[in-house]
Amino acid sequence: MCGIAGFVNDMPIDTKCPVLKRMTDIIAHRGPDSEGHYIDEHAALGHRRLSIIDLGGGKQPIYNEDGSLVITFNGEIYNYQPLREQLIEAGHTFTTKSDTEVLLHGYEEWGVELLQKIRGMFTFVIWDRNKRELFGARDHFGIKPFYYAKMNGTFMYASEIKSLLQHPDFVKELNEKALKPYMTFQYPAIGETFFKGVFKLPEGHYFTYRDGKMSIHEYYDEHFRESSTKLDPLVDTIDRTVCDSVKAHQIADVEVGSFLSSGVDSSYVAAVARPEHTYSIGFGKGTYNESQQAGELAKLIDLNNTAEALTDEEAFAAFPRIQWHLDEPDSNPSCVPLYFLSALAAKDVKVVLSGEGADELFAGYIDYGVHTKFKPIKVLTRWLGHLPAGARHAIAQWCKGKTFHGAWHMYANLAPAEESFIGQARVFEESESDKLLNPEYRNAPSVQSIVDKTYARVEGKGLSELKKKQYLDMHQWMPGDILLKADKMTMAHSLELRVPLLDKELMAVAEQVPTKYLITDENTKYAFRQAAGRHLPKEWYDREKLGFPVPIKKWLREEKFYKYVRSVFERDYVSKFFDQDALLRMIDDNYAGKTDDRRKIWTVYSFLTWYDVYFVHDGSKPDVIAIA
Structure with missing residues (x-):
């Protein structure tokens, strides 16, 4: 895992220009082991390395045989070894044993078709000196980030936006159109970021940049469909593919640990991987500390688990730094414990496995339509679901807005997805x-x-x-929130996160799971849980989804934290964006227990903290603050 940054300019570049080093220095946390730069008359490619594979020989940039192509790469290719053998047979000469060089020679040999052959998480760029062309790609699901901008005649790119800010041609300006969608979705929801003119390369896409023009193309998309697969062979296939993916994701020249929570996803991964070390975290004791249940599982299946309890003060003190690492505001409360969990694991290992992806691939969210525990309502709704679309939709409209028990469950399951579902977060209504x-x-x-x-x-x-x-979440929620925070919070501590449940081979299985085996009357992601049951006790594989519990309700009704957040809401610049009086009434009423607006308050607080870091201040890494 690494960080990349660079730029292309039609005007000659000074080969002694210090800009590239500033761009890579600011993301040294992504790769503290070494740095590398390539600069010619028109291109500058920079790299920060976290050494995972070919520790001694994989330093970047890497060149092809005649030096006409140069690559920098962030990520891991899990099937690089057989591809390397194919390329050697085709006549390519390797100078390293790294997966990076496989990408380089693979592009030489197969061109864009390379992207259909590789299995992994990645962003990379290849500069063709002869054509003066930059080629780049982002992985199938958007596990690794890639930002780009064209300003003042310079095309620039990076793993993190803060790198772009270091370039003298970069113009820092707030994107006014990003704030309102964020308030509903809780994460940056549009292609242009909160920095005007900075964009994200979409997941499953590649680009070429030549003669001042960028061309973007899709190379991968999910193909959800129905199949007639029976449950038992389906469960066999899921488990076999998960085990294969976990094994592939353990390829490394360093130790690979694993996160462990109370949920089925990370527990399944850890049970299959059986790493030397697993890690858990929580707040205090009880409801907000799932590390206790994770510890129980570790004992049951004989894992060496390290757990830590966070204090509320620690969480608040680090919050500005968390928003700095995120680059854009994200009000998902789980960013906070994930930041500290990553710090805990990074004391021992450079790589961890985690359970992201299973909820999207196998339908694990209750918001997909599990809004009652009353079985007769579930049975009736499932029966109504077999009616023709017109009848289903008419019943859904009749249920909409009704208050009888089961009305929301029936509406959510019978209405068109386009009408009823925007993803896993809906904080503010428009x-x-x-x-x-x-x-x-x-x-x-x-x-x-x-x-x-x-x-x-x-x-x-x-x-x-x-x-x-599911398809919507694969292209909105997952790359915009889940994967973004997973990358940024782990790389903040120079820790590589791998997600074996978000793998193109497992996706090929998941996309044809019959709908009836996704969510049943028993639970969400039913077929996946049955596969996990091959490795976990029933109490774990059948447990309802919890998420990463964070006590923001408690925080915002505790005087010192309420006063601190309120002091942020009182700052002069707040009135630039919001009706400040209404905002202060919101936090006061919530503190008094008249309302429960914790998610709305946290979303605004997250944005204002981020804005303070990047616009009120100069975007430099903030200190850990003290909460009196």
């Missing part, structure tokens, strides 16, 4: 955002227009409403 935001920040892409672009890609493909929801 009408609420409009009331709170100043006029210049209301003119932004609507929530519906954002999700409609993704839904349009599967229109007419005959997918169940549940599979359409």
